[in-house]
Amino acid sequence: xxxxxxxxxxxxxxxxxxxxxxxxxxxxxxxxxxxxxxxxxxxxxxxxxxxxxxxxxxxxxxxxxxxxxxxxxxxxxxxxxxxxxxxxxxxxxxxxxxxxxxx
Amino acid sequence: xxxxxxxxxxxxxxxxxxxxxxxxxxxxxxxxxxxxxxxxxxxxxxxxxxxxxxxxxxxxxxxxxxxxxxxxxxxxxxxxxxxxxxxxxxxxxxxxxxxxxxxxxxxxxxxxxxxxxxxxxxxxxxxxxxxxxxxxxxxxxxxxxxxxxxxxxxxxxxxxxxxxxxxxxxxxxxxxxxxxxxxxxxxxxxxxxxxxxxxxxxxxxxxxxxxxxxxxxxxxxxxxxxxxxxxxxxxxx
Numbered sequence: 001x002x003x004x005x006x007x008x009x010x011x012x013x014x015x016x017x018x019x020x021x022x023x024x025x026x027x028x029x030x031x032x033x034x035x036x037x038x039x040x041x042x043x044x045x046x047x048x049x050x051x052x053x054x055x056x057x058x059x060x061x062x063x064x065x066x067x068x069x070x071x072x073x074x075x076x077x078x079x080x081x082x083x084x085x086x087x088x089x090x091x092x093x094x095x096x097x098x099x100x101x102x103x
Numbered sequence: 104x105x106x107x108x109x110x111x112x113x114x115x116x117x118x119x120x121x122x123x124x125x126x127x128x129x130x131x132x133x134x135x136x137x138x139x140x141x142x143x144x145x146x147x148x149x150x151x152x153x154x155x156x157x158x159x160x161x162x163x164x165x166x167x168x169x170x171x172x173x174x175x176x177x178x179x180x181x182x183x184x185x186x187x188x189x190x191x192x193x194x195x196x197x198x199x200x201x202x203x204x205x206x207x208x209x210x211x212x213x214x215x216x217x218x219x220x221x222x223x224x225x226x227x228x229x230x231x232x233x234x235x236x237x238x239x240x241x242x243x244x245x246x247x248x249x250x251x252x253x254x255x256x257x258x259x260x261x262x263x264x265x266x267x268x269x270x271x272x273x274x275x276x277x278x279x280x281x282x283x284x285x286x287x288x289x290x291x292x293x294x295x296x297x298x299x300x301x302x303x304x305x306x307x308x309x310x311x312x313x314x315x316x317x318x319x320x321x322x323x324x325x326x327x328x329x330x331x332x333x334x335x336x337x338x339x340x
Contacts, residue, residue: 004144007165007174012151014175018182020209023189024202030190037328043184044280044287045294045320047156047273052295053302058266060259068267069274076278083123086130089271094264101260 064096105225106197113234120215120235121242127155128243130268132250134159137262138166142251149247153213153240157181159269164313177313180320188217197226204229211236214276286331294323 030036059065071092075085128149135145140162152158157178164174189212193205200208208229216235220227254262281288297319301307310318 003168004140004165007161007171008144008148008151010171010175011148011157011161011178014178015152015154015157015182016210018179019185019189019212020206021189022186023193023209023212024205026190026193030187033332034328036187037332038324039183039187040333041287041290041324041327042180042320044277044291045323046181046184046316047277048291048294049298049316049319049323050156050160051270051273051277053299055267055270058270060263064264065267068264068271072267072271072274073278076275077282079279080275081123082272082275083126085275086127086268086271089267089274090130090264093267094260097260097264 059093059097061097061100064093064100067096068093106199106228107223107225107231108197108199108228110230110234113231113236114238115234116219117216117235117238120219121238123215124239124242125246127269127272128246129250129253130265131155131158132247132252133254133257133262133265134250134269135162135247136251136254138162140166140251142248145251146244146248150240150244153211153243154182154185155269155272160313160316164311167311169311169313173311173313176317180317185212185217188212188214192217192220195221195223195227196232197228199228199230200232201229204232208232208236211240213239215239286327286333289331290323290327293326294319297322 030039055069056062056065059068068089072085072089075088080088131149132142132145135148135158136142140148148158148161152161160177160181161174163169164177189209192208192212196205196208216239219235220232223231250265277291281291298315301310301315301319
């Protein structure tokens with residue numbers, strides 16, 4: 001067995017258990033203020049850490065990556081849907097990549 | 104309390120989620136094969152996880168042969184939020200949902216499905232939930248397959264452009280919230296500052312990507328949970 005499959009197995013197990021155990025076992029709401037607050041902040045912190053600075057290196061050219069980031073920020077600011085924001089960010093990168101190629 | 108238990112209504116409510124997943128998974132498929140995973144591995148990962156952030160973080164760890172502990176801890180931290188949603192969802196499920204159904208439903212408690220299920224009036228039955236789960240699962244799996252295959256066919260400029268898709272989605276989740284909530288905004292700024300320190304400071308550069316995500320997000324969240332606890336019941340949407 002290739003080792004990649006062991007990674008995938010561990011990953012699937014952790015992902016599933018984190019979702020399953022509370023759904024099956026917990027019948028009451030969590031009351032502890034620190035835990036509730038921590039769990040509230042975690043997703044936003046995780047997504048931000050994963051996005052910056054990685055987004056600037058996710059594209060061939062840093063300048064077009066920056067434009068993609070800028071467009072995503074603007075569309076997100078106006079509360080556009082996830083798919084809309086992602087699509088326009090890609091489009092911005094695509095257009096600036098073409099312009100850079102021409103120049 | 105009224106129980107929503109129409110399979111067909113579940114399917115209909117799931118369709119918009121399905122189309123959203125299809126496009127994001129497409130970008131993920133391109134990313135995964137670009138990093139060196141095979142088409143099969145990419146698709147299996149999507150079918151067994153259903154989490155964009157977790158999968159995006161896992162790919163570099165797997166591609167570089169990182170540690171199993173790093174992978175498991177990263178997935179644990181990134182998935183923590185779902186444990187909270189599962190707690191909330193457990194109160195929303197109707198009488199038709201038996202223990203076995205809970206084991207199955209837990210598998211697909213994603214942000215979007217959670218949001219739709221929570222938004223229903225009354226409790227949610229198992230048939231509604233199964234209807235709701237089906238098309239997003241297919242969209243996520245099929246999108247990954249198409250992206251993984253297309254990654255080898257599409258011109259480089261298109262592949263490069265799609266590289267920002269998942270990050271664009273993350274931005275779309277975070278920005279509307281930090282626009283309204285000052286404490287969350289400051290927490291995000293601290294997390295980003297830490298992330299940049301780890302990325303650019305030469306001494307810290309060798310730390311694996313998974314641990315960087317854990318360290319930065321746990322520190323930022325713990326600091327703000329302590330100094331700026333969220334008041335009242337946490338609202339998930």
